[in-house]
Amino acid sequence: MGKLTTHILDLSCGKPAANVKIELKRLGEDGDLVKETFTNDDGRVDAPLLAGKELVSGEYVMEFHAGDYFASQKVSMADQPFLTIVTVRFQLADPDADYHIPLLLSPFGYQVYKGS
Template sequence: MGRLSTHVLDTVRGKPAENVAIELDVLRPDGSWRRLKQVMTNADGRTDQPLLTGDELSTGTYLLTFHMGAYFKAAGVAIADPPFLDVVPLRFSVADENAHYHVPLLATPWSYSTYRGS
């Protein structure tokens, strides 16, 4: 059974990023986006449940949007005004709906990276 999960690491403070707003959208055949979920990260920087599981996950293109500017501001981290990185979009595709796609975000106010985890 396939699933999609994520987590967010605050690499400035060296800890999971709690209370990050995340949106998940899927690309429709007509080129428009459809919102699937809006969630917040927990104390471990993860969502309480996988973002998608089983039949919810299908092949296609997805967009995870992480609201990092608001997170860093609330955490008291010094950031520019306006923030250099405010909203971080990660666009990725699912080729195997039976696989586990883990898409983490490692972030600072000035940079981010991601990878396909397991």
């Protein structure tokens, strides 16, 4: 059985981004919230976002609450944060595969990719 994992690196300080709220939603008729969690001190979640029978094929949205994170870090961002929520929409095709979605984050931009 496969799993879905993520991690976040804060490029503005070169460290893992701890205590970032992540919401995972499965798209469909209801757009249901599947999981809500926070990153640990290593910028990862303590357990896979989905694993085993929880991981089903379909389209998902992962929301990373970047604005709240940078506000908690007291990063100077003029009047208000530029990025509030980074939204990544993706497809999981094979429930037996491992999926990893890393996020490289700064107060003014980000990069996301399919990791391994």
